[in-house]
Amino acid sequence: MHNHLDRVALRRVRIAGLWAALMLSACGGSGGGSDNTPGTSTASTPPTISNQPADTTVAADSTARLFVVASGNGPYIYQWRKNGAPIAGATSSTLTTTPVAVADTGARFDVIVTNAGGSVTSRSATLDVTLHAGANRLVGQPNDAGTTDGAGADEALFNQPHGLAVNRSGEIYVGDTNNFTVRKVAKDYSVSLLAGVPGTSGYEDGPGVTALFGGVGKTVSLLQPATPGAPVEYTTDAFVSGPSSLALDSAGNIVLTDHANNVIRKITPQGVVSTLFGKARTPGMLAGPPATALINRTSVLTVEKVSGWVYFDDFQYPQSFIRRASSFDVDSGRPTSSSTVDPLVSGLAVDSQENVFFITQSSNQLLKLAVDGSTTIVAGSGISESVDGQGRAASLCHPSALVRNEDGSFFVYDGCSRRIRKVSATGAVTTVVDLTETLGIESPVLGMDIYAAGQTLVISARNALYLVPVN
Numbered sequence: 001m002h003n004h005l006d007r008v009a010l011r012r013v014r015i016a017g018l019w020a021a022l023m024l025s026a027c028g029g030s031g032g033g034s035d036n037t038p039g040t041s042t043a044s045t046p047p048t049i050s051n052q053p054a055d056t057t058v059a060a061d062s063t064a065r066l067f068v069v070a071s072g073n074g075p076y077i078y079q080w081r082k083n084g085a086p087i088a089g090a091t092s093s094t095l096t097t098t099p100v101a102v103a104d105t106g107a108r109f110d111v112i113v114t115n116a117g118g119s120v121t122s123r124s125a126t127l128d129v130t131l132h133a134g135a136n137r138l139v140g141q142p143n144d145a146g147t148t149d150g151a152g153a154d155e156a157l158f159n160q161p162h163g164l165a166v167n168r169s170g171e172i173y174v175g176d177t178n179n180f181t182v183r184k185v186a187k188d189y190s191v192s193l194l195a196g197v198p199g200t201s202g203y204e205d206g207p208g209v210t211a212l213f214g215g216v217g218k219t220v221s222l223l224q225p226a227t228p229g230a231p232v233e234y235t236t237d238a239f240v241s242g243p244s245s246l247a248l249d250s251a252g253n254i255v256l257t258d259h260a261n262n263v264i265r266k267i268t269p270q271g272v273v274s275t276l277f278g279k280a281r282t283p284g285m286l287a288g289p290p291a292t293a294l295i296n297r298t299s300v301l302t303v304e305k306v307s308g309w310v311y312f313d314d315f316q317y318p319q320s321f322i323r324r325a326s327s328f329d330v331d332s333g334r335p336t337s338s339s340t341v342d343p344l345v346s347g348l349a350v351d352s353q354e355n356v357f358f359i360t361q362s363s364n365q366l367l368k369l370a371v372d373g374s375t376t377i378v379a380g381s382g383i384s385e386s387v388d389g390q391g392r393a394a395s396l397c398h399p400s401a402l403v404r405n406e407d408g409s410f411f412v413y414d415g416c417s418r419r420i421r422k423v424s425a426t427g428a429v430t431t432v433v434d435l436t437e438t439l440g441i442e443s444p445v446l447g448m449d450i451y452a453a454g455q456t457l458v459i460s461a462r463n464a465l466y467l468v469p470v471n
Contacts, residue, residue: 046118047072053095053109053125060102060129060136060467061438067094068122070113077114083107083152101137101153102467103189105129131456131469134438139189140464142443147179147198149191156191158183161460163246164447165254172458173254174465175243175447180214182243182254182267185465194254194271201242203261203280208271214242217260219283219297221317245298246447250305257298257312264301264312264325276310277325285316285332293330295323302348302356311356313345320345322356322369334373336360347402349410359399359412366396366412366423378410379427386417386431394429396421401448403457411457411470413445420445420457420468432470439466 051069058064070076070093080090087095095109108124139156146157161183163175172185173194181196195208201215217240241260249255254267255276263278277290284294301312310325314333321333322345336345336358347359356369357378365380377392385395397416404410408425411432418441420433435445439461447460455471 044117045072046120047074047076047113047115049113049120049122052123053111055126055128057128057130058100059132061099061132063099064097064127065094066097066109066111066125068111068113069093070120073115073117075115078111079114080109080111082109098154099137100127100129101139102129102131103139103153105189107152131467132438133469134433135435135459135461135466135468136438138458138465138467139185139191142462142464145178145463147176147181149183149193151188151190153189156183156185158460158463158465160446160463161465162244162446163256164449164458164460164465165246165248166449166451166458167248167252170451172449172451172465173246173248174460175246175256177214177242177244180212180242182208182213182246182256195267195273196243201240201260203258203263205265205273205275208267208273211267211271211273213258213265214240214260216240217262217283217297218281219259219262219315245300247301247303247310248305249303249308255301255303255310257301259295259298262295262297264295264298264310277330285314285321287330287332290325290327290330293325295330297344299344300346300348302350304350304352304354306352307354309350309354311348311350313348313358315344320360322348322358334369336367336369337363337375346400347412349402349404351404351408357402357404357410359396359402361398361400361415364396364398366399366402366410379423379429384416386414386419386421388421388429388431390429391427394427396429401445401459403448403450405450406453411448411450413448413459415444418444420470422470433468435468 047070050071053066078091080087080095107127110124111122140158145159148157150156158176159178161174162177165173170187174183176183179198180201182194184194195211196213202212204212243256245257247255252269258265261280262283264276266274266276278295283296285296286294297315298312314321314323320336323333324331345358346361349357366378368376380396383395384397386397387395399412400415401413410423412421414421418436419431422430422432443461445459451458457468459466
C-alpha cells in the first residue's frame with residue numbers, strides 16, 4: 001500500500017513539472033536560473049519610417065503625389081497634414097493633393113503614422129509650384145464665392161473680383177465687387193480685408209473696418225439732344241455695383257471707382273478711406289472743385305503717377321467722356337469720339353505725356369486721345385475679329401481690359417477669343433496667350449494688371465485670381 005502511494009505522488013510531481021516547463025516555454029523563459037525579467041513584445045513598439053516623403057515640384061493646377069513607407073508591426077493609421085493642419089480624408093500611405101495653386105508654393109506636408117505601440121511623425125516635404133502656359137490659379141476658388149480671408153490658397157474666397165492693382169512690393173489689391181470690399185493679397189499670398197464690410201453696401205468714409213462702398217446706384221441719362229428752346233429730358237437708371245476699377249498713385253494709395261455712389265475714393269495703405277471727387281449719391285456731369293463736381297457713371301480709371309492726375313471715363317447716354325481730376329479741379333471731359341452714340345469705355349491707360357489710351361467693346365479698337373483733344377487709332381480695324389497684324393490691319397473683338405507696359409506696349413484682353421493680345425508701341429498686334437484651355441470659354445477676364453514687368457500678368461476671373469506668363 002505504501003509503495004503504491006509513493007508511485008502516485010511521484011507521477012503527480014512529474015506531471016506538475018511538465019506543466020511548469022510548458023508554461024515557462026510559452027512565456028519565453030529558459031526554465032533555468034532565477035531571472036524573472038519579462039520579454040519585450042514588438043507589438044508595443046512605435047513604427048519607424050524607412051522612406052520619408054520627398055520634396056516635390058509640380059505645375060500649378062495639377063496634383064502632387066507624396067508617399068511614406070513605415071516599418072514595424074502594423075496595422076498602421078496615417079494622417080497627412082498640410083502646414084501642420086490635418087487634411088480631411090488623407091489617411092493612407094500615399095497622398096494625392098487636390099490641384100495646387102501658385103500660393104501653395106512653400107507648403108509643407110508631413111504624415112503621422114500610428115500603430116498599437118505609438119506614433120511617429122515624418123519629415124516635412126516642401127512643395128514648389130511652377131507656372132505653366134495660360135492661367136495659373138493664384139488664390140481663390142473659381143466655383144465657390146465667399147468673404148473668407150486666409151493664408152492658404154484654398155482658404156481665401158472672393159465674390160466676383162474685378163479691379164486689380166499691384167504695388168512695387170508685389171502686393172495685390174483687389175476690388176471684390178460683390179462683397180463690396182477691397183482686399184489685399186500679401187507677398188506670401190495671404191489674403192486680408194483692407195476696407196469695407198463684407199456683404200454690406202453703402203457710403204461711409206473712415207477707417208477700413210467701418211468704411212462702406214457700393215450698393216444700388218443711380219445715373220442720369222440724356223434721352224434726346226437738347227434743341228434750342230426745348231428742355232433737356234433725363235431719365236434715371238438704377239444698378240447694383242461694388243468697388244470695381246483700381247489704380248495706385250505715387251504714394252501707394254489706392255484710387256478706385258465707386259460708381260454706385262457717383263464718387264471716386266481713395267484708400268491709404270493702412271486702410272483709411274476718403275472721397276476724392278464727386279458728391280455721394282448725386283449723379284450728373286459737372287466740372288469744378290473736387291467736392292462739388294458731379295460724376296455720373298464711371299467704370300474705369302487710371303493715374304498718371306508723376307503729375308497725380310486721375311483720368312476716368314464718365315458716361316451720360318448717348319456719349320462717353322474721358323475726364324481728368326486733380327486735388328483742385330475736375331474737368332468736364334472730352335468725348336471719346338465724334339459719334340453721337342458711344343458705349344462705355346472698358347479700359348484706360350495714360351503715358352507720361354498725358355496721352356490717354358482707351359478701348360470700348362463696340363469700337364473694337366485701341367485709341368489714343370492726345371493732349372490736344374485729337375483721337376487716333378492705334379490698332380484695330382473696327383471689325384469684330386481676332387486677327388494679328390499691324391495697326392488697322394489687325395482686329396480686336398470686344399476688348400474689355402487694358403494695361404500699359406513700361407516700354408510703351410499694351411496688353412489687351414480680347415473678349416470674343418478669350419485671348420490676351422499685345423499691342424506694341426508702334427501698333428503691331430500679336431496674340432500672346434490663349435486662355436480657353438486653362439480658364440474655359442465661360443470665364444471672362446474681369447480685371448488685369450502687370451504683376452512682373454514684361455513677364456507676368458495677374459488677372460481676375462470668376463471668383464479667383466490667376467498669374468499669366470506673357471514673356
